[in-house]
Amino acid sequence: MRRDMVIRDDCLNALKKMEGESIDMAYLDPPFFTQKEQHLKDSDGREYTFSDRWESRESYLRFMRLRLEEIKRVLKKNGSIFLHCDDSASHYLRLIMDEVFGENHFRSEIIWTYKRWSNSRKGLIPGHQTIFYYTKTANFKFNTIYNAYSPTTNIDQILQERVRDTYGKASYKYDDEGNVVLAREKKGVPMSDVWEIPFLNPKAKERTGYPTQKPVELLERIIRISTDPGDCVLDPFCGSGTTLVAAKLLGRNYVGIDSNPSAVRLCGQRLECPAKTESRLLKVGIDSYKTKTEEELALLNTLGCDV
Template identity: 30%
Template sequence: MSAIFSGDNKIILADNMEFLTSVPDKSVTMIYVDPPFNTGRTQSRTQMKTVRVANGKGDRVGFGGHSYETLRGALASYDDAFTNYWDFLEPRLEQAWRILADDGTLYLHLDYREVHYAKVMLDMIFGRDHFLNEIIWAYDYGGKSRSRWPAKHDTILVYVKDPTKYWFDSEEVDREPYMAPGLVTPEKRERGKMPTDVWWHTIVSPTGKEKTGYPTQKPVGLVRRMVAASSRRGDWVLDFFAGSGTLGAAAQQLGRRYVLVDQNPQAIDVMTKRLPAAALVGV
């Protein structure tokens, strides 16, 4: 796998952990991952907290040389394909940190059920001062609860490998209309405004041309914004929970090179049809 980030764009059928451990350090500029949200019907919450302990006796040494101990309670069974979501996700995020280039950025896409645990985890892996943004993707589609405020957003955590070197180009990002256009000059109104950390963007239309049939497909416009800001033309971007291949579609539009990894044959089938020019590896 040492040459995986060279040559053609690639779609890889593989277990993502096996793939990640084979990738050399600092190989990729931008990683976007949209892992399973762990929304099985039978759920209970793990009790997790991180405390700094004296004399370097913790089970994790964090940034700045501080020693940490991670305390987890028992996590009961889930309906997902794994029994402990966090034991599943943490080593993959550690590998993501390792393979990011010094100017690289991670975008971790989760929903409200798990994002607070992931924030603690990423603070430990990357360091709290490597946290860049919490992006809220807000949409208005689907069922409406009458017993609580309807949940209509996902959260995307953004961490950088090196806070002094990461790449971010706001000029590359598609701009959006002002919410109060009468309060700005005609020139600003014509150009549009830089997006904030709250992104209003529709989901993939069930009847639209973008729809692939993959159940967790994310809209290209959403991921395109991340790729545009955090990579340059010709840079390598990676999604190791690739699903429908939206990162590849966004990267292709912007002239970035991509590697998409998934072990689900349905996902591989969707991606190869959606991105026919990419090389298929691992089958």
């Protein structure tokens, strides 16, 4: 199978032409069943649109099931799939994933959380999206990623070995000369299933103006934990091409599919010169942002905060 390619087609048609067990990892950011027309303009005035309207929930779920079954077929036995969704139909999609891939092959419900400071709607402000992580079999590839320790962590305690006395109480371990025995070097804290990554701000260099575009940093994490350099990553709803850009930056092969011609053109342009924005998280007290001026809010956006 040819790799490092972007296919313009309905992904169901394209997937049926792919050989079985040829893909190491699949990520899909499909329509969410929002029942809306998605549209956005870039800085040059080009407008990107696609429809997320459906005759019924049943037609949407049938659409998704057929494509998930084909993705399972093309995944290698040690392959993984990551399904991105929001609260529009996530509970239904989880059931379909259980049926197609098996409940015992569910690995994690990844929560992508971000700041959204808006009081335009009544109720709790949406501040996260969900990524369901499944594998094809129990023998799957996984690479642990370690995060830095919190500034409040007592590193000295972490780096010292402990033993338990006859009562089961832990204490520091000492050598024959009375010196504390150091533990093996620690790599950090293994990454959890809650990821705080800012939404793309309006001035981010990787921003394309495509609706539903996700940050490269988000896709890099997914690719790192589930693949090795040289593996092949599939995105059957590749949109603006973020998954493909992340794969290329990390030395992976990729196959992207989208039926929207403007999306396919945009993918090609981004892959010619892949870019990534280095995000910076800014913590702001709940009372402080209420009094921000428009200029200050714009600054928050440039620092990686979605306002």
